[in-house]
Amino acid sequence: MPSISERYATEAGCFDRRQTVDPQHLVDVRSSRSEQWTQQMPYGICLKSCNITASEILKLWDEASLFEAKGSMQELGYPPHLTLAVFEQSPKDVNAIMAEVFSAQKELSITFDAVKYFDNETMVLWAKPRSNHALSDIHGRLHSHFDPLICHEHYRVDRWVPHCSLATKVPQPAKPAAIQWAESRKVRFTVEFDVADFVQFPPVVVRHGLRLN
DSSP, X not given: OOOHHHHHHHHSSOOOTTSOOOTTOOEEOOOOOOHXXXXXXXXXXXXXXXXXXXXXXXXXXXXXXXXXXXXXXXXXXXXXXXEEXXXXXXXXXXXXXXXXXXXXXXXXXXXXXXXXXXXXXXXEEEEEEOOOHHHHHHHHHHHTTSOGGGBOGGGSTTTOOOXXXXXXXXXXXXXXXHHHHHHHOOOOEEXXXXXXXXXXXXXXXXXXXXXXX
């Protein structure tokens, strides 16, 4: 069975560390997304994890998928990630902005210490990162280049809740069990985020990617 990192490299739009890869390599990853994201959130900037440290998130994906008709994150076909910004239209000069923000950025170590949920019409389960100055600094520097009005309000500097999604389509009947799981599930692990992507979705298409140092 292929390792997690090999599986990401071949199936989920990650760079294979065994090869020399152009950091602007474009990866076309097919997936389906909820109607909400389809109509409202066609572009995003993310940090993703393309290495073995993401395995703990993958385990939580499997657990959280039991509350869905079909595992939404597995169906997404994109690695564990933190979304930094979401836009209805592609921002101007986004490649240059990403180069300025991420070209000298080291891989980011993020510790997760809880499972939380957003109680939307279809519930979202997510892993909560501990407060991290480097992550907040990256988010702030990135958003300093954009008019806040072009970014989805939940991702603006004053509204953003850092989260790594575990399931995005938990239906109403499964909510009580999902909440009980989230509140009782004890976690503490660290994930290395090593790639910054500018993506369009759905399906997920990586328009520009930069490997962190």
